[in-house]
Amino acid sequence: MLDYLTTSQIGTLHHLGGERNTRRVIESMSDYLGCFRDVENVFYLNKAGREYIGSNTVRQKIAEVDHYLMRNDLYIKRRPESFKTEQRIKVGELTIVCDAIMQCNSTRYLVEIDNTQSMTKNVQKIDKYKKLKDLGVFQKQHGYFPRIFWVCTSEARRKNLVDACVGLDTIVHVWDEIK
Numbered sequence: 001m002l003d004y005l006t007t008s009q010i011g012t013l014h015h016l017g018g019e020r021n022t023r024r025v026i027e028s029m030s031d032y033l034g035c036f037r038d039v040e041n042v043f044y045l046n047k048a049g050r051e052y053i054g055s056n057t058v059r060q061k062i063a064e065v066d067h068y069l070m071r072n073d074l075y076i077k078r079r080p081e082s083f084k085t086e087q088r089i090k091v092g093e094l095t096i097v098c099d100a101i102m103q104c105n106s107t108r109y110l111v112e113i114d115n116t117q118s119m120t121k122n123v124q125k126i127d128k129y130k131k132l133k134d135l136g137v138f139q140k141q142h143g144y145f146p147r148i149f150w151v152c153t154s155e156a157r158r159k160n161l162v163d164a165c166v167g168l169d170t171i172v173h174v175w176d177e178i179k
Contacts, residue, residue, distance in 0.1 A: 001085060002075065003059055004068045006040045013076050036061040042069070067115045070151050070175050071099055074111065077178045080104045091137050096128045101146070108138075108146040109171075115153060119160050126164045133168065151175055 005013070011022035026033070032049030035041050044059035075083050080102040087101045089110075100111035110129070114122055126148075132138070133145045150161050150172040158172045165172075 001083065002068070002072045003057075003085075004042050004044050004065055005072060006038070006042055006069060008040060009069070009072055009076060010043065034060065038065055038069075064115070067099075067113050070113045070115060071111065073175065073178050074113075074149070074151055074173075075100075075102075078102065078104055080109075081106075089132065091132060091135055094128060094131055094135070096125065096132060102149070108142065109149040110146045112148065112150045114150055114157055114161065119157070119164075122161065123164045126161075126168070129168055145169070147171060149173075151178060 002009075007019065007022055007026065010016065010026060011019065014025070016022040016025055026043065029049075032045060032052055033043045034046040034049075035043050042061075042065055045053070045055065050056065050058070071085065082103045083100055084102075085100045087098050089096045089098065098110045099113045102109045102111055112122075112125070129148060138145045145168075147169045148165060148171070150158075150165075150170065151174075152158050152161060152172060153175055155174060158174055161172045162170065
């Protein structure tokens, strides 16, 4: 579900205390982990790790790792009741793939991570969310349309997202706020 984790994310997620203990725990799992350096070490399951847990999802070093790390920070900060990544919503001809659907305190959120996406593409996706809201499918099923939860990289991007999301119940955080 989280795909990639940094040293600090592993420590926080598993309440490992300080960096020294986190590194000790990671070292004990090293036969099952691949690693590459970003701002800090980023870990993922290697072949032995995937076999150990029965996963077929292959992960390796990628340039887009910040997208995953931003989503992970949201998960770690919010500790949602449920968190499903890369969810496809299809209603008739309308299809949206959101970065995650999470539920916190019985409220559903459609999660969008805005790391390097063009604002034009973000606005196109927001327009799809508005069409989805107008269709009323979520409202009929759940009694309300989910909040849209954005994580972005700057105040300027936050302002653009807030402006584009008029008419939707939206929360926009800069990544540094949820780390």
